[in-house]
Amino acid sequence: MIAVGVGLYVVGIGYSVALSFTNSKLLPKFDTFVGLANYDRLWSTGRWLISVENIWLFGLLSIALNMLLGFLLAAFMDRRVRYEDTFRTILLYPYAMSLIVTGLVWQWMMDPGLGIQSAMQNWGFAGFSFAPLTNPDTAIFGVVIAGVWQGTGVTMAILLAGLRGIDEDIWKAARVDGIPTWRTYVFIALPMLRGALATAFVLQAVSVVRVYDLIVGLTGGGPGIATEMPAKFVIDHITNRVNVSLGMAAATMMLLPIILLIGINLFIDWRRKAVAMRAAT
Amino acid sequence: MAGTRLRRLLTTAALGAFVTTPAVAAELEVIHWWTSGGEQAAVSVFADEFDALGGDNWIDTAIAGGSNARAATMQRILGGDPPDAAQFNISRQYEDLIEADLLLDLTELAEAEGWRDFIRPAAILAVCERDGRIFCVPVNIHSWQWAWASIPVFEQAGVPLPKNIDEFLASAPKIQQAGFIPFAIGGESWQHSGAFAVVLLNSLGRETYHRLYRDKDPAVARSPEVRKVFETFRSLKQFSDEGSANRNWNDTTNLVITDRAALQIMGDWARGEFALAGEKPGVDYECIAGPSEQPYLSTGGDIFLFPKQDDPEVEAAQLKLASMMVNPRVQALFNNAKGSLPIRDDVDLSLADACMQKGLALLQNPDTVVGDPINFVTEDTNGQIQDLFAQFWADDSLTVDNAQEQFAQIIETAN
Numbered sequence: 001m002i003a004v005g006v007g008l009y010v011v012g013i014g015y016s017v018a019l020s021f022t023n024s025k026l027l028p029k030f031d032t033f034v035g036l037a038n039y040d041r042l043w044s045t046g047r048w049l050i051s052v053e054n055i056w057l058f059g060l061l062s063i064a065l066n067m068l069l070g071f072l073l074a075a076f077m078d079r080r081v082r083y084e085d086t087f088r089t090i091l092l093y094p095y096a097m098s099l100i101v102t103g104l105v106w107q108w109m110m111d112p113g114l115g116i117q118s119a120m121q122n123w124g125f126a127g128f129s130f131a132p133l134t135n136p137d138t139a140i141f142g143v144v145i146a147g148v149w150q151g152t153g154v155t156m157a158i159l160l161a162g163l164r165g166i167d168e169d170i171w172k173a174a175r176v177d178g179i180p181t182w183r184t185y186v187f188i189a190l191p192m193l194r195g196a197l198a199t200a201f202v203l204q205a206v207s208v209v210r211v212y213d214l215i216v217g218l219t220g221g222g223p224g225i226a227t228e229m230p231a232k233f234v235i236d237h238i239t240n241r242v243n244v245s246l247g248m249a250a251a252t253m254m255l256l257p258i259i260l261l262i263g264i265n266l267f268i269d270w271r272r273k274a275v276a277m278r279a280a281t
Numbered sequence: 282m283a284g285t286r287l288r289r290l291l292t293t294a295a296l297g298a299f300v301t302t303p304a305v306a307a308e309l310e311v312i313h314w315w316t317s318g319g320e321q322a323a324v325s326v327f328a329d330e331f332d333a334l335g336g337d338n339w340i341d342t343a344i345a346g347g348s349n350a351r352a353a354t355m356q357r358i359l360g361g362d363p364p365d366a367a368q369f370n371i372s373r374q375y376e377d378l379i380e381a382d383l384l385l386d387l388t389e390l391a392e393a394e395g396w397r398d399f400i401r402p403a404a405i406l407a408v409c410e411r412d413g414r415i416f417c418v419p420v421n422i423h424s425w426q427w428a429w430a431s432i433p434v435f436e437q438a439g440v441p442l443p444k445n446i447d448e449f450l451a452s453a454p455k456i457q458q459a460g461f462i463p464f465a466i467g468g469e470s471w472q473h474s475g476a477f478a479v480v481l482l483n484s485l486g487r488e489t490y491h492r493l494y495r496d497k498d499p500a501v502a503r504s505p506e507v508r509k510v511f512e513t514f515r516s517l518k519q520f521s522d523e524g525s526a527n528r529n530w531n532d533t534t535n536l537v538i539t540d541r542a543a544l545q546i547m548g549d550w551a552r553g554e555f556a557l558a559g560e561k562p563g564v565d566y567e568c569i570a571g572p573s574e575q576p577y578l579s580t581g582g583d584i585f586l587f588p589k590q591d592d593p594e595v596e597a598a599q600l601k602l603a604s605m606m607v608n609p610r611v612q613a614l615f616n617n618a619k620g621s622l623p624i625r626d627d628v629d630l631s632l633a634d635a636c637m638q639k640g641l642a643l644l645q646n647p648d649t650v651v652g653d654p655i656n657f658v659t660e661d662t663n664g665q666i667q668d669l670f671a672q673f674w675a676d677d678s679l680t681v682d683n684a685q686e687q688f689a690q691i692i693e694t695a696n
Contacts, residue, residue, distance in 0.1 A: 134523050
């Protein structure tokens with residue numbers, strides 16, 4: 001069973017990679033191999049370069065903000081605030097919402113004529129300006145805002161569960177030693193949350209790599225091509241633009257950082273085991 | 282009471298006796314993207330007329346957004362569950378389907394009915410042909426070469442309606458001072474590339490335009506005329522409004538309808554929006570062909586193709602539908618509802634408004650009829666061009682020189 005499952009994945013991935021060396025248009029065809037021509041074109045395509053730049057910017061910013069806000073919120077909840085259940089539901093709710101809906105809602109919120117900007121101006125703050133999506137230089141930050149809004153809740157939930165798992169005695173010991181609460185969180189609780197942090201990070205990282213529907217709902221890739229993302233490049237090329245091989249070349253490039261991450265992970269595991277073995281002997 | 286019921290029973294029995302239903306009636310599933318009000322009225326003509334032929338039924342699968350609908354059709358054909366008929370543009374979007382032998386060959390029907398004799402201009406049938414065989418049926422002609430102007434806005438700004446883009450650019454500052462948006466455009470990339478192509482065709486003329494897109498001559502793309510179009514396009518930007526990012530085309534048209542914006546460059550499907558709002562051509566709005574003193578008419582539009590099925594009943598029904606779509610009476614009903622131009626001359630268009638009449642007049646002269654770029658370039662190339670023009674519109678740091686060179690390279694590598 002496991003062999004079949006893994007086999008299917010490996011065959012699927014291998015098939016996609018092989019396709020990227022052909023000149024398949026609509027149908028997968030293996031009769032003409034064109035070497036690296038698709039990769040050549042890919043890395044000289046402005047839209048792909050912008051997509052790559054965007055995903056790094058979006059990934060780093062949104063993961064950092066997500067983790068930071070998620071941890072702050074989790075610590076806040078952990079103080080046994082009143083109506084904790086209500087807050088938790090409200091904060092977790094965006095995660096239950098489809099990314100297309102998230103995108104549309106934020107598109108309206110950030111629309112200069114409909115959203116926050118016009119509301120503030122109508123309330124008398126005439127100089128207030130908040131319309132990141134209208135400018136190609138700031139649009140990506142608008143995407144980050146929507147992404148963080150959507151994903152913070154789940155980070156909070158995971159970290160909160162982690163915090164609740166920490167032994168009460170540790171808190172008591174810290175209090176007896178007179179350590180301020182914030183230091184207990186940062187220097188004692190945070191290191192103990194390693195597992196929860198890793199889980200939250202992996203979830204966020206995966207949602208960054210495959211970000212597609214948020215872009216479609218929020219900006220459609222615009223203004224211009226300022227908020228294009230790799231996954232959208234792949235899907236556009238294997239559907240409408242009828243260039244499967246170029247799409248697969250892009251998909252293969254998206255696979256590389258993931259393989260790299262898995263590789264690093266395996267290497268760390270292997271080293272830890274090696275160290276443990278040496279210690280045992 | 283009992284009498285009515287009895288009568289109804291009798292009527293049903295009588296109908297059952299008279300209507301000769303064939304042994305097997307085919308259900309034809311048709312994918313299309315006609316979802317707005319006017320579009321739905323038009324596609325209902327096809328559906329109702331087809332059902333009225335008897336026997337077979339039209340099963341409607343409407344998918345909003347042309348690119349979504351086309352993607353769904355492609356994926357279903359590849360997945361082995363093809364629809365029985367599907368809409369595409371007059372273009373090269375489906376050439377791979379023809380090449381892979383996945384479409385029903387309509388040649389016999391077309392030759393029996395003489396499609397090559399009455400479908401005009403020949404270019405709109407040419408996109409259906411491969412090696413002399415015909416694989417699809419054009420149903421209408423839509424042209425991009427139009428500008429839609431709000432007459433009240435131009436009056437209040439105290440400037441005459443422009444005859445071409447240069448005149449418009451000259452009067453745009455006055456319109457802006459009068460408190461209106463001079464140039465209405467939305468945020469979708471096809472709107473930018475469409476408007477760009479309109480300005481490009483007006484400036485290059487038919488021959489050079491064909492050399493650029495049909496013959497893919499990069500020298501044309503590098504010419505000073507094309508450079509000037511890039512500059513014009515950039516100067517149009519300063520006369521657009523902040524809300525243009527993300528706005529779709531019909532909301533943009535609505536700015537002109539409600540007299541908040543002066544002018545929009547948009548294909549003739551915009552007329553439906555004006556008609557729906559109760560606006561009158563020549564009074565509330567004006568359709569400016571071109572916009573140029575020597576306007577052209579570009580031949581975009583829609584086709585239907587029929588994926589191969591193994592069921593002979595279905596195939597017979599597919600051919601019946603194809604034949605019905607070019608029928609002069611159906612063409613009249615359909616195009617009147619859609620606001621597009623018919624694919625043949627012998628069609629009664631008594632309902633056509635002033636704007637449609639202008640288009641029909643242009644269509645009569647072969648020298649003013651020009652193929653849309655997508656008649657000549659693949660979707661892949663078209664996508665690259667769209668990306669470039671959209672980026673050029675949004676991103677001021679992309680210089681004219683750089684953009685023009687990228688454009689030339691796209692043309693150079695296109696096939």
